[in-house]
Each structure stands twice: as C-alpha cells, then as structure tokens.
Amino acid sequence: MSDxxxxxxxxxxxxxxxxxxxxxxxxxELRAAAVAGVLLAAGFIAGWAGAPRAAELGLEAAxxxxxxxxxxxxxxxxxxQGKIGVGTLMTIAAIGAVLLGEVGEAAMLxxxxxISEGLEEYAVAxxxxxxxxxxxxxxxxATVLRDGTETTVTPVQLRVGDRxxxxxxxxxxxxxxxxxxxxxxxxxxxxxxxxxxxAAPGDExxxxxxxxxxxxxxxxxxxxxxxxxxxxxxIVETEQARKGASQRLADRIAKPLVPGIMIxxxxxxxxxxxxxxxATWIERALVVLVAASPCALAIAVPVTVVAAIGAxxxxxxLVKGGAALEAMGKVREVALDKTGTLTANKPAVVEVAAxxxxxxxxxxxxxxxxxxxxxxxxxxxxxxxxxxxxxxxxVEAVTGAGLTGRIDGRPAxxxxxxxxxxxxxxxxxxxxxxxxxxxxxxxxxxxxxxxxAVRDELRPEAREVIARLHSAGCRVSMLTGDNPxxxxxxxxxxxxxxxxxxxxxxxxxxxxxxxxxxxxxAMVGDGVNDAPALATADLGIAMGAMGTDVAIETADVALxxxxxxxxxxxxxxxxxxxxxMLQNVGLSLALITVLIPLxxxxxxxxxxxxxxxxxxxxxxxxxxxxxxRAKPLAGESEAIRSRMPATVGARS
Numbered sequence: 001m002s003d004x005x006x007x008x009x010x011x012x013x014x015x016x017x018x019x020x021x022x023x024x025x026x027x028x029e030l031r032a033a034a035v036a037g038v039l040l041a042a043g044f045i046a047g048w049a050g051a052p053r054a055a056e057l058g059l060e061a062a063x064x065x066x067x068x069x070x071x072x073x074x075x076x077x078x079x080x081q082g083k084i085g086v087g088t089l090m091t092i093a094a095i096g097a098v099l100l101g102e103v104g105e106a107a108m109l110x111x112x113x114x115i116s117e118g119l120e121e122y123a124v125a126x127x128x129x130x131x132x133x134x135x136x137x138x139x140x141x142a143t144v145l146r147d148g149t150e151t152t153v154t155p156v157q158l159r160v161g162d163r164x165x166x167x168x169x170x171x172x173x174x175x176x177x178x179x180x181x182x183x184x185x186x187x188x189x190x191x192x193x194x195x196x197x198x199a200a201p202g203d204e205x206x207x208x209x210x211x212x213x214x215x216x217x218x219x220x221x222x223x224x225x226x227x228x229x230x231x232x233x234x235i236v237e238t239e240q241a242r243k244g245a246s247q248r249l250a251d252r253i254a255k256p257l258v259p260g261i262m263i264x265x266x267x268x269x270x271x272x273x274x275x276x277x278x279a280t281w282i283e284r285a286l287v288v289l290v291a292a293s294p295c296a297l298a299i300a301v302p303v304t305v306v307a308a309i310g311a312x313x314x315x316x317x318l319v320k321g322g323a324a325l326e327a328m329g330k331v332r333e334v335a336l337d338k339t340g341t342l343t344a345n346k347p348a349v350v351e352v353a354a355x356x357x358x359x360x361x362x363x364x365x366x367x368x369x370x371x372x373x374x375x376x377x378x379x380x381x382x383x384x385x386x387x388x389x390x391x392x393x394x395v396e397a398v399t400g401a402g403l404t405g406r407i408d409g410r411p412a413x414x415x416x417x418x419x420x421x422x423x424x425x426x427x428x429x430x431x432x433x434x435x436x437x438x439x440x441x442x443x444x445x446x447x448x449x450x451x452x453a454v455r456d457e458l459r460p461e462a463r464e465v466i467a468r469l470h471s472a473g474c475r476v477s478m479l480t481g482d483n484p485x486x487x488x489x490x491x492x493x494x495x496x497x498x499x500x501x502x503x504x505x506x507x508x509x510x511x512x513x514x515x516x517x518x519x520x521x522a523m524v525g526d527g528v529n530d531a532p533a534l535a536t537a538d539l540g541i542a543m544g545a546m547g548t549d550v551a552i553e554t555a556d557v558a559l560x561x562x563x564x565x566x567x568x569x570x571x572x573x574x575x576x577x578x579x580x581m582l583q584n585v586g587l588s589l590a591l592i593t594v595l596i597p598l599x600x601x602x603x604x605x606x607x608x609x610x611x612x613x614x615x616x617x618x619x620x621x622x623x624x625x626x627x628x629r630a631k632p633l634a635g636e637s638e639a640i641r642s643r644m645p646a647t648v649g650a651r652s
Contacts (some may be wrong), residue, residue, distance in 0.1 A: 007557075014391065017124060025186045027118040028070070028118070029070045029114045029115075029117040029118030030114075030115065030118030031118075032066050032067060032070050032114050032118075033067060033070070033111055033114040033118060034116045035063075035066050036063040036064075036067035036107065036110065036111045036114065037063070037111055039059050039060075039062045039063035039066065039107075040059070040060065040063040040104070040107050040108065041103055042059050043056045043058075043059030043060040043063065043104065043107075044104075045059075046059060051353075057103060060103045060104045060107045061107070063107040063111060063232065064094070064098070064103060064106050064110050065111070066110075067107060067109075067110030067111045067113070067114045068091075068094060068110040068274035069383070070110075070113070070117050070118075071087045071090060071091070071110075071114065071117060072091050072094075072111060074087065075088055075090075075091045075629055076091075083131065083314075083580040084258050084259060087102055088258060088262075089258060089261065089262070089289055089290065089293045090109065090110075090113055090290070090293060092262070092286075092289060092304075093106075093109060093286050093289045093290040093293075093606075094106040094109055094110055096282070096285075096286035096289070097109065097286060097606055099411060102283075102606060104607075105605075105606040105607050108484070108607050108610055109290065109606070109610040112610055112611060112613075112614035113610075113614060115614065115618075124173055132321065135229055135230065135233060137207065137208030137229060138155050138171070138173055138174070138207055138208060138224060138227075138229065139155065139170065139171045139173055140154065140155075140495040141153070141154060141155075141173075142155050142158060142164055142173035142174075143156070143164065143165040143166075143167070144158065144162045144163060144164055144165065145162075145163040145164075145165055145217070146162070146163075148616040149164060150469070151265075155173040155174060155224040156223075156224050156225075157222070158173060158223060158224060160218050160220055160221060160222065160223065161219065162219070162220040163179065163217050163218070163219060163220075164176060164216075164217070164218040164219075164220055165215070165216070165217060166211045166216040166217075166218055167215055168183075168212065168213050168214065168215065168217070169210065169211060170210070170211050170213055171208060171209065171210055171211075172185075172205050172206065172207055172208065172209045172210075172211065172218065173207060173224065174207045174220055174222055174223065174224050175204070175205065175206050175207055175220075175221050175227045175228050176204075176205055176218035176219050176220045176221050176222075177202065177203070177205070177219050177221055178199055178200065178201050178202065178203050178205060178215060178216055178217070178219075179201060179217045179219045180201060180216070180217040181201070181213075181214045181215050181217055182198075182199065182200045182201070182214050183198075183199055183211050183212040183213060183214030184196035184197065184198055184199070184212035184213070184214075185197045185198075185199050185205060185209045185210065185211065185212060186209065186210035186212065187206065187208075187210075187561070190390040196212060199216075205218055206227070206228045206229075207224070207227040207228055207229045207230075208228075208229050212315075214231040216458045219395075223372075223424040230544050234361065235621065243445075244580065244587075247299035251603070253297060253589070257292065261288070261289060261292040261293075261299040262289070264288065264292075265285040265286065265288050265289040266285070268284060268285040268288060268600065269281055269282045269283060269284075269285035270403065272284065272285070280579050280602075283606070284599065284600060284602055286606065287604065287605060287606045287609055288596055288599045288600055289556055290599075290606060290609050290610055290613065291592070291595035291596050291598070291599040291604070291609045291613070292596055293597070293613060294589070296584075296588040296591060296613065296616045296617045296619075297585060297588035297589065297592070299617065299620065299621065299624075300581065300584030300585050300588050300620045301581050301584065301585065301624075302605045302624075303620070303621050303624035303625065304577055304580050304581045304584060304623075304624035304627045305321075305322040305325055305326075305577075305581075305627075307577075307624055307625050307626070307627040307628035308325055308573065308574070308577035308580075308627035308628065308630075309321070309322075309325060310575075311549055311573070311582045311627065311628045311629065311630035312325075312570065312573055312630060313323040314630065315569065315570070315573070315630050316450075316559065316560040316561045316566060317334070317557065317558075317560070317566060317569075317570040317573070318557065318558040318559075318560060319556075319557050319561060319570075320555075320556050320557065320558075323556075324539065324556035324557055325574055325577060325578075326465075326577075326581065327520075327522075327538055327539040327556065328522070328539055328541075328556075328557060328570065328571060328572075328574035328575075329571075329574040329575045329576075329577060329578030329579075330520045330538075330578065331474065331520055331521070331522040331538070331539060331571055331574075332473060332474055332477050332514075332519040332520050332521075333406055333474065333475050333476075333477070333515050333518065333519040333520065333521040333522070334469055334475070334521075334522050334524060334567075335476075335477045335478075335479050335508075335512055335515060335521060335522070335523045335524065335533070335537065336476065336477065336478055336479065336496070336524050336525075337478075337479055337480065337508075337523075337524060337525035337526065337530050337533075338456075338478055338480035338482060338487060338490065339456060339480065339481075339482070339526075339563070340525075340526045340543065340544065341456055341524055341525060341526065341543045342458055342459065342462050342478065342490065342494060342564070343456040343459060343462075343490070344457065344459055344562070345456060345457065346457075347378060347380070347438075347454050347455065347456045348381050348384070348385075348454065348455065348456075348457065349364070349381050349382060349384075349385040349452055349453070349454055350437055350453050350454065350455045350457070351432060351437065351446070351452075351453040352450060352451070352452050353425055353428035353429075353432075353451045353452075353453075353454070354449060354450040355424055355425065355448065355449055355450065355451055358449045358450060360450070360626070361386065362390060362449065362450075363442055363449055363450030363451075363452065364382065364385055364386040364388070364389075364452065365388045365389045366387060366389075366407060366412055366414075366442050366444050366449065367382045367414055367440070367442050367452055368382050368385075368386050368388075368389035368585060369389045369390055369391060369392040369405070369407050369412070370382050370392050370395060370403045370404075370405050370407075370412060370413075370414045370442075371383055371403070371414065372389065372391035372392065372395075373391065373395065374397075374403070378438065378440065378454050381454045382452060382454065390407075392405035392406060392407045392412060393405060393406050394406045395475070398415065398419070401415045401416060401419040401422070402414050402416060402419055402440065403415065403416020404631055407444070410444060410445040411443070411445060411446065412442075412444050413442075413443040414440055414441070414442050414443070415439060415440060415441060416439075416441070417429050417433075417439060417441055420442075420443050420448060421441075421448065422441060422448065422451070423448050424448075425441065425448060425450070425451045428451055429441070429451050432451065432453035432607055433485055433486070434485065434489065434565060435453070435455070435489055436455055436485070436486045436487075436488075436489025436490045436493070437453035437454060437455035437486070438453070438454050438455065438486065439451050439452070439453050440452050440454070455486075458490055458493055459493055459564050460561075461563060461564050461565050462493075462494045462564060463493070463494050463495050464565065465564045465565055465567060465568055466494050466495040466496055467495060468565075468568040469567070469568055469571075470495070472568060472571065472572065472575075474571070475495070475519065476496050476497075476498070477498040477499070477500060477511075477515065478490075478494075478496045478498070478499045478500065478501075479500050479503055479508045479511060479512075479523075479533065480499075480500070480502075480503060481501075481502065481503050481504065482501055482502070483501060483502060484499070484501040484502060486501075487499050487501035488501070505530070505531075505532045505533070506532060508523075508530060508532065508533040509532035509533045509535075509536045511533075512533045512536045512537050513536050514534070516537065516538055520538050520539075521537050521538050521539070522537055522538065522539040522540070522541055522571075523536070523537035523539070523540055523541065524541045524543055524567060525540075525541075525542065525543065525544065526543060526544070533643060534555055539556050539557065539558070540555040540556045541555055541556070541557045541558070541559065541562070541567070541570075542555035542557070542558040543559050543562075543567075544559065544560075544561065544562045557570065569631075573630050576627065577627040580623055580624060580626060580627050581624075583623060584623055584624060587619070587620060587623075588615065588616070588620060590617050591612070591613070595609055595612065595613070
C-alpha cells in the first residue's frame, strides 16, 4: 500500500507471494468495505422503513467503525511520528462529521475510502505477482549427477559445483555453464526473444531457459536464491521504491497541501462562524477538508509505476524504479555504442583477396598459422574461417603493427597496411576499408600474397531499430572507439547520420554531456566499458545484460536479451506509461480545483464530495493499471505466450 495515500506503512517488497491477495475478496480493506456497505445499506433501509432512530444510528456507527479501521490506526501511528498524510484529513473529516451529528455521512466517507484503499492494494499486489511469476519458471525438480549416479532433487538443494543433467524439453533449474552437450535454448520467457539461442560447452545458461533437443550437463554456478531470475525480482522490487519526478511532484504537492488545507478549513470555520451560522460554516469547512484531500494525486503515479515496471520485466526489460521509468519516457536523444550494441561483437571474415597464382585458402592458412596462439578478436575471426593451418613458429608480436613468424622455415608476416606494403592489392585494401572492414595484409617468404577483411557486422535488426527511433522523434548518434572510416560505413548502413569515432571512454562521457545540454539523452552500451557515459547520460541503458551483475548495477535500464528491437519497444512502453502518469496527476489536480469552491459555497455536501473523490480514485487506479499492458515484438506474441506459464503470461 502507498502510505502517501492514506497513511499506511511502506510495503515490504520482499514478502512471500502467499501473503498478498490473489483475488479481490482476499483484500482485507475490501472485505471491511463490504461489511460496512451492508451495515450502511441496512441503516438506510431501517430509516426508510420508520425504525427507531437508535437502530439506524447503531447500524451507521458500526459501518463507520469497520470502515475507519482500515485507515485510522495507521494514520494515528504516523501522527505519533510527526507525519501528516491524506489519512489525517480523512480522519479529521470523519470525526468532524460525527461531531456535527452526521454519522451516516462519516460512515459513507469511511466506506468509500476503504474501497479505494483495497483497490490500490489489489492493483499493487497484482503487478508484483506478475513479476514474481518469473520464479515459477524454475522447475520443481532437477536431476544431478552425484558419485556417477543420477539423483532427483529440488532446486533449493542444488549446490555450486553440482553437475545438472538437463534433458530435451526440460527447464534449467538454476544458472550454470555447459560442461557437455550442444543444444538450442529457448529463453523467450526471460529475455523476450522468441528465436532459440545456440549453446555449446563453455556457454552460460540461465534459470528458466528451456532445453532444445540436446542432452546437457551443466555445472551449477549459483544457487536458486541467487540465480538470474531471483536477482531480477530482487533488484526490481527493491528499486521500485525509488520515486520518479512525477511521484516526487505529487509528494511535493501533497506535503504542503495537507497542513495548508487544515489551516484553510480552520480559517473558514472561524471567519464564517463570526459572520454567519457557526454550524453551517464548520460543516462547510469539513467538506472543504475532504474535497481537498489529494488521495487520488498521491496514488496516481505509484500504481502506474508498479504496473509498467512489472509489464516491462516480462518483455525482458529491467527498469530500476520509477525514476528510470519516467526518464525513459522523456528520451529524445539516443547515443549508441557500436561494438556489442549496434553490432554483435563477433568479428568475422567478410572478404579474402589474393594475388594471381595464390588461392584464398592459402592466404587464410598462412594468416591462421600466425594467429593460432593470439587472443585478439581478429585472430578468432580468422581462425574460425579455416581449418587448414599449422601453427607457425617463432611468432612475435610487433606492437601496433602485426605479427611475424616462420612457416616451414619461411619468414611470414601479418599486419596492417603501411607496415606491410599492399602493392598489387592496394585497390582491394582501399575497398575493404571503405566498406567498414579492418584489412590485414599477409606476407609469405618476403612477398605479399593476400589481404583479409574482418568486420563486426551490424545486428540484422539495427536498421529497423534506427528507423523506429527516428519515427518516434529521437535523434540517434553513434559513439565508438573504432576508426572514423569503419564507423562511418556502419553508420551509413544503419541509417545513423551523426557519428563520433576514435573515442576513449572519457570522450564518450564528454560527448554525452554535450548532447544532454540539447535534449534529454539516453546512452546505450554494454554496461561495463561504457560505464562513464552511462553514468553521465540522463538515462543509462545496458544492452544484453542477462546475468551480468555489473551491467544491471551500473545502468538505469537493462535490456536482458540480445535483440536490439527491445530498445524502441522499451522507449514506447515508457512513453505510454509517462502519459498515463501525467493524465492521472492532471485529473487529480483538476478534481481538487473544482471541488474546493463547490464545497466552500455549499453546492456539494459531504456525501457528494466523498463520492466524487472516491470515484476519481477508482478512475486513476484503473487508468494506472493500463500501464501494465505491454505488446511483445511483432511476431513474438504467440511464440512467447506459448512458452510461458499461465501465471507469467497473465497481464498485470
């Protein structure tokens, strides 16, 4: 429950799911409201039927006590701590109505207020259940190999270092590393991506993933209490306490409004009593007190934030609280890192050129022989392109230039153009570099024999993503440490107009600061190498952060999967949620503005004001819950829904 609304204590984000209401009638406030409503209706019927006034009054008093019990105790507790909230106004208004002899009006106030309290609790609990439903992706049992024997255990019994046996179609119980076996993993319920991910020995796997056709042996690296799913739930629930700018605005409005209205009501009662009938003006002062209660304002943003964050988590977007959600809704400039964000950070050989009389396989074989013991990304790309090589001998690295060595006793070199003269391959090297590739020349026995172009290709969805960002009114810039020619070629291919190349981490941070001065800016990077820029931006977004603690901790938002299309999807979702927040705040303020003069001049009585106010609360809660609806990527809806448990697929 939001204490800003009624004076309740802050919720514990770590309560077990079974302690939260699953259905409307399980909400304590709604049960109390139902009983109060029955008693209030019985009192009305008794009065209409001509029953003694004492019987009618008794029923109204009972309804008042039961309805008030949902907010008066917590209000009094907060008052002892020096905290004044909307519940304070409601309590004073109810007491004042009783003093005026309007017990039925006070009971109606308590009845309607307890309904809004219960609806808010149910809305918050429902979105939290949607988030915690991620934990239901963990299977009830797991098979482990202990002392060479297959043993069935519960996931909580898994220990770090255990060997899990995961059969085809089974869910993985906790995070680990594949020790044996190859498969295609379905991670749609975790990252929001419907395309299976190829996995082989040495690859990380995450809890909740569904094994494909292969049999896997997975070495457990985390317990179920600390696996990726549990960590996501824990981080989101903890960070939901952070308040966005609109929520702080609501708090700033409500904090002076409560004592201000109390002073105004006292002034109305005093001045009106001196100039007219004291009873009439005291009653109007109490009605003004209720009319100005900012309960709808106070609950407008929290409900929206909780609903939107819960929905985002089911799309594979981890949003760290209301501040991050609202910031994401204001983004108008997107700065994208190149490597690992626009590209997959998997360089590959895209072209091989050879001189006359030498075939391409020979060029690759010589290059692979020299690169056989190198850990450089270019080396991995060259080695992956051929199996026809024998490691060279006497290999030495020449800093900033390349490698030297001997192959079957002949001298050989591999390196950048300039250190090795391109000769007849000059035109080929120029073309490779112009296309955005890194070109290396290969020399065998003193003569250049070929050139190899290696490039970290754009993600296939990159151009579509940039087009969507542009259509949403965002400017897009590329920030990279790569050379200007490569950066410009890839940017042109992706449809990005502004390119900043040859940057160090501090340069990226400086450029992001400059962009912030012009428009609200988000930086999208890998969450580790781009940490300074992520911290400098109005909003830091980590790409492909599943299972990476550093990325989740340093960024405000983490895209858990590798599909870049989740970026515009997340921004669209946040813009919609922010629009709903602003609608709720505007409605709440307009309501207060209209009701106060109507109450002051006696147009509306206490019952009418209470009814209008509480109906407005129901409206803003229902509107806020709309933020819990999020659309999967095009073509993914059915694929994702078919793989998720019913509890996860349910909308918040």
